[in-house]
Amino acid sequence: MDQLLNNEGKELNVQTLIEDKRKNRMTGNIIEKIIPVFLFLCASVSILTTFGIVFTLLRESIGFFSDTSLVEFYTGSSWSPWSGEFGVLPLIGGTLLITVVAAVVAVPIGLMSAIFLSEYADDRVRRVIKPILEVLAGIPTVVYGYFALTFVTPILQSFIPGLGIFNALSAGIVVGVMIIPMIASLSEDAMNAVPNSLREGAYGLGSTKLEVVIKVVLPAAFSGIVASIVLAVSRAIGETMIVTIAAGATPNLTMDPTESVQSMTAFIVQAATGDTSFGSDIYYSLYAVGMTLFILTLVMNLIAQYISHRFREEY
Amino acid sequence: MSKLQEKRKSSESGSNIKVSPARQQEMNKGPMKSVFEVENLNLWYGSNQALYEISMQIPQNQVTAIIGPSGCGKSTYLKALNRMVEMVPSVKTSGTIKYNDQNIYKDKLTVEYLRTKVGMVFQKPNPFPKSVYDNVAYGPRVHGIKKRAILDQIVEKSLKDAAIWDELKDRLNENAYSLSGGQQQRVCIARALAVEPDVILMDEPTSALDPISTLKVEELVQELKKKYSIVIVTHNMQQAARISDNTAFFLNGELIEYADTNKLFQNPDDKRTEDYITGRFG
């Protein structure tokens, strides 16, 4: 069969067929023009989201700061919104205390895991461990909160007599566990990016693996590692459920991790679940705290991006 | 090589591709009608000039080979003919390229229309991750042909023309990625044939293939030139000598020499051509 035939057995030519179809292809041309516009509009949703966040936080915060001065808010050491005291330092202190505990847990463990996975483990081991770390990263935070409250706290209580049910230590440890996978995998990526030629140079001089890690790999991957830590800390600052469930609701400016504290995020949850009426002082204070939280995490994310772009090693 | 030439002779005597009457008429107008007329073509990638003042006519129903060392602009030139070169955003051109007396850069000739008339086969076999059938039917479908009965005919005809129907007629629903490299490339040729273009541009179509697949594709080119005008870029001089009627030699973005293949290989005018075909560089 060398020629195309139509129903009546007449010869058909593909180019003629295409030519016929072309005449009613006007819709096609319109689609070609509309699609990019539609896609651009969808892409701008992400920009609108950012504007929405900034607008929301700014507008409601401005309402708040017309009653409470910025100075009072950021220097006051008493947070008792139901009696009109809006000094945010105890909330910031609570957040930082938990973040410090989390970092103390997660940074060494995360880094050592990264070194093990990147430098010591063979492929088979890596293929088993990495998905498990991914599972750890995928556990909902409410589940971590439950774990902190019903498992970690009782264990801690058996070591530390007098430890309350709600305390910063338990919450901080579990937040730390939550961010281990983040530090481990981002740092491992940074170490994997170090070219083997650098390692081989050091091995050629008779170095042990540990010496190669300390003298070659860690310095070369330094910026990536720092960026991963900054990102993970930012994540810890914004963590809500673990802290809300396990650290309690006591705004408390303290450096003692065995005490109950309230973080910025935990206050937002408390105020949102309580009888907060729209337009009240407490309603507006939600946004002032939210803005503080947003700025803090945004700055840390920008720092992380700056470090990883600015100091990206060129191999 | 001699075997191939024998084959070439025998296939020339006994044509098994029929030509539609309309096309036959067109062909009778004269053997040296050209499909492409290129005049003073310059092309830049950003600020790097890749082609300098190329002027060249490409005759109908012949195989035109373009040879030259890598980086000489031969692929760029080929891709300029169906405007595929514009996939690189920074490309600028000057001069004219006329396809059947129409300037291909004029608005009336849309780039989509040009590419249905001037098909392309690429260096690496690049079938779509779809069935053989869907691969071959892709072009007709894109251009609005939806009737299954017609598509069936087109697919069969195209695969036959690409000399792979017998191998694949029972595997039409298999994913093209499950085929061998040589089969994939011939499916890609069938895909290009499915819209019945005038010209087929081939960009080193055998460079990724084994010798036997290469031979099959070369034989196919000989068959196809009865119906189509073929421009083939190759880094393989023997291949150009085996299968082409005319050969153009490119060097550093310039067209050095363009002549009948036998003449160019046996008695080149330019010293640089001679150096290249005798293997002194490249």
Added chain:
Amino acid sequence: MFEKNAGNLQKKVNNRVWLNKGMRTLFLGATLVGLIVLALLFYRVLTQGLGYLSLDFITSLPSPSFEDAGIWAGLIGSIWLMVIVAVVSIIIGVATSLYLEEYAPKNKIADIIRINIQNLAGVPSIVYGLLGLTFFVYMFSIGYRLLAGGLTMALLILPIIVVASQEALRSVPNEVKEASYGMGATKWQTIARVTLPAALPGILTGTIIALSRAIGETAPLIIVGAAAAIYTLPDSLLSKYTAMPIQIYNWTARPQDEWQYVAGAGIIVLLAILLIMNSIAVLVRNKFQKRF
């Protein structure tokens, strides 16, 4: 003299080798910490929750008494939420990635969108809750209803879907797209018939993973008013609703020990659903492993 030095050197090398071995064990130990905690967590949840888990628990509405409490309302609410989130975030997310990968000119606007998406991924989820509260609950007057929760969550996971889709689109080789253009296909025809189908498995995998993040997310839902005590099932986009993690949070927050078992049972259901979703993602990834 020389031999003595050589002996010292040998000793030093031995020490270095031992130190390396010791540290290797330490690194391995640190890596195992994560795995051990995960095992403990599963163990704890199972021992607390399995005893309470039953078909009754899954199919019962919330109740003030822990013997009767069930997760049905949360399960159905979460499914409703996922449908809203999936529809909104897949359309907007895939469209955004298509714009960035295929259409965006290499200029400032595209750069701004890219950097912006990177930063959005780092915004704490509770801040999205505040955004939803202002815009969806109050400004658009949706109230504490399903639609407000769904839209808030959709925005939350949008960056994850965009990044995953971008990666999937980038993995489609240029040669295949060129083949389509070479046939005279237009840009959109090439995208719709070649690029998107080839990238679909990657997009699906990323989407399922993003959805599994959304289904466990609690904080923003609390802010946009998912209710803890709900005794009817949602029947429209504007119904009052609850969700699984909200139920779990609510049970966990109660002081009596018995409620911890209820919470444990709820967590088992939630983790089981997450497991199913992730298995589907892995299956999709393996089934359509890219052939390029």
